Structure formats: structure tokens, C-alpha cells
Amino acid sequence: MRTSLQSILVGSLLLGACGGGTEAAPNILFIVTDTLRADRLGCYGSEAGLTPFLDQLAAEGLRFSDASSHAPWTLPSIASMLTSLHPAEHGAGGSLGSFKLMDPGVTTLPAVFKDRGWRTHAIANVAFLSEAFGVTRDFESTDIIAPKSNLEMRAAGATTQAALDWLDKRGERPFFLFLHYFDPHAVYAPPSPFRERFAPGVDESFVFGTRQQMMDLRNGRLNVPDGVIRRAERLYNGEVAYMDAEIGRLLDGLDARGLDENTVVLMTSDHGEEFLDHGGYEHGHTLYRELTHVPLILRFPGRVSPGVNTTCVAHVDLAPTLCELADIAPPEQFLGRSLLGSPEAPDAEPRPILAHGNMWGEPLTSWRQGRFELIVGAGGRQELFDLESDPLQKRDLAQEMPDRVTELRLGLDRVQLALEALHRGQTLDLAPEVLESLKEFGYVGGD
Secondary structure, three states: OHHHHHHHHHHHHHHHHOOOOOOOOOEEEEEEEOOOOHHHOHHHOOOOOOOHHHHHHHHHOEEEOOEEOOOOOHHHHHHHHHHOOOHHHHOOEEEOOEEEEOOOOOOOHHHHHHHOOOEEEEEEOOHHHOHHHOOOOOOOEEEEOOOOOHHHOOOHHHHHHHHHHHHHOOOOOOEEEEEEEOOOOOOOOOOOOHHHHHOOOOOOOOOOOOHHHHHHHHOOOOOOOHHHHHHHHHHHHHHHHHHHHHHHHHHHHHHHOOOHHHEEEEEEEOOOOEEOOOOOEEOOOOOOHHHHEEOEEEEOOOOOOOEEEOOOEEHHHHHHHHHHHOOOOOOOOOOOOOOOOOOOOOOOOOOOEEEEOOOOOOOEEEEEEOOEEEEEEOOOOEEEEEOOOOOOOOOOOOOOOHHHHHHHHHHHHHHHHHHHOOOOOEEOOOOHHHHHHHHHOOOOOOO
């Protein structure tokens, strides 16, 4: 009797989610690629041939050319995707030595889908997405591996296989599958033939991005020659290409199982990676576009028309978009807006985009409105960039355009006053195994 009643309740929820008609509730495949720069995809301008499968996905779906993350590292960025809130609002983040979990009172996207009858599952490959930090707390089930190092991580091939295996045993209910690939994160170690193809001449003895190297780098004790960074970058490209091939295998598997026509595929990355773009390396330390400009692709045959959307969008918009595609009313908490709405009128005031939450280095906040972006440091430093004429942010216009700085700073100050009143997030004591995993990546000191 209980099983029968559950079936009736679930069926009623799904019928309501589809507006009461007979159309099947869509599946959701939410792919997040860790540390993937937008400019490494062919559909975003790369000519290196790294991403033929993601490029094909973009050709079949809607690509957002100007999408932004709200933080330059994993924990606060993915929390923003799953809550439609900024880091100061959902609380997940903190910094080296003082990480914070997500506010227990925040509504999450998987909870919304689970409550409406979807089967929800998360596959992830980093400690920050474990239950300790709260980001994946509302999934029905999780498969989360927190490796001790990138050399011991679950690689893209095993991640894809875990997803395909889960799809084969998921049951009859529509699914919401969150899938996190970690491969482009240091230490970069692409398998053959991707290493030989995209990192020729970089032999197996070259390893960069270990825990000690990252700790020394973040503490200013490591001076890395440019040549070392460039060799690491070639290995990074190989990791991107390998991951792309495995995402292609996943999408082929979706097709082979007859799921592609009724599955929303949403693909993005949590942040990028710096390779001397502004004199540094890695991520979590700046808010320049090499870290905050992310790929964003949405495919849903028959519902989302293929093309390119050039509107400024951000990760807070993902949750409302998936709700709309599933005909679910988004919670009032969600601050973003659906990506399926009408495009902005040519004369409309662009919506500002906020980013903050450095993991290490000087605390920074960025406030973007249209073509201009203001980056403010805790010590009063201000940088202004015109992203239309200077997309690589090489020319600081703060001294030349003080009125624009004042205008943007006024809007930012108003928002920060509101955010300071929230003080969300709880500093947490980490379990020994989680602490050890973070140590191996250089996120926690030796003490």
C-alpha cells in the first residue's frame, strides 16, 4: 500500500510540474566542469581543437557568450549555481584556513526538484562538494570522491562511467543528475593520446601544481619561471581535451538510451584558470575574466532554439532557468532570472553582475554593468575596465574615468551594505579525512 501511495503522490507532483498536461516531465543533466576557461572551447574562439564535443553541443543548443561566475573558486561558485544567490547570501566559501559551509536555511535547486518528484543524484570529485560544506545536502543520493591529489583523482572516464551506470539503474522517475568533472584542475596529468597531442615535449617527469608548490605560491615563497607555467598550460589543454572526449561519450550514452530528446543538458564551469594573464597562476586569487568568464551551454530539443545569446548572464540565472524548463515555479529566494526570457531591449540598462569571495590573496569584489567592470580591493584599490574595447583587461581606466568609477562604486556600495547585514555561513571544523584531502591540494596549511 505504501509503494502504491508513493507512486500516486509522485505521479501527481510530476503532473503538476508539467502544467497538468500529458507531456512528460523533462530530465535534467547539469554538467559542471571544474577550472575550465571559456576561451579553451572552440565555440568561444579557440583554434586549438580541444573541444569538438562541447562545440557540437553548443551547435545543437543555445550558447551564452558572456556568462559569469560569482566567485573564482569551486565552493562559493557552485553554491551560487544551486541556490541562485551570491556567496555572501548563501554563505558557502570563506578563505584559506577559514572555510564556511552553506547556510542551512537556504533553499537549494535539488530540493525543489526532489520535492516535485524528480530522482536527484550528484556525482562529484572534490571535498568542497561533500556533505560537510552543505552544497549537495539536498540530493537524494550522492557519489562524491574527495581524492588526496589530482594524481589520484577519479578521472573523466570513470566519472562518465559512474553517470552512465547510474542512468541504467535510476528507475522510471524523471531525473536531475548533477555531474562534476575535475580533470582540468592542477596537478594536470592528461592520459595518452591527449598528452602527446596537446603537450608534446612535456615528459612524464614534469609535475607542477603539487600541494607544497601551491602553498609556496600562495605565500609568496615560489618564483615560477614563465617556461614552467607554459609547460603546465599545455598539460592543462590536454586535460581539457580528454574531459571533452568523455563528455562526448556521456552524451552519446544519453542518446543510446533514448534520453536525449527529453533531457535538458546544461553545461558550465565553476571558474577558469590563470596562466600569467595578469602575472599569476592558478585560481581563487583574482576576479579578472580569465577566472570569471565561464562557458554556458543549454540544450533541450524542441524547447530551446539553437543559437548564441550575447546578453550578460550569470550563475544565479541557472536555477530559475531549469525551473522554467520543468514548469516549476521558482522559490522566492532565487534572485536570478530565467535565461529563456525576452532579451534586453537595446536601450535597456544592463543588469549588474556581482562577484566576490577570493579563496586566497587580497579580498576583492567586482561590479559589472554592461561593458564596464569595477574591481575593488579591501585596501581601497580600484580598477576599471572597458570589456568591449579591452576584453583581456590590460588597461586600467580608473584614473581616466573617475565619474564612471564613482557611478559603479555607488551601486556596489549599496549592494554591499545589504550583504553585510546577512553574515551567512558558519565556520566549520573539518573531519580528518576531509582536512587531509584539502591539505593535499594546498587548500590547508601543514598545521
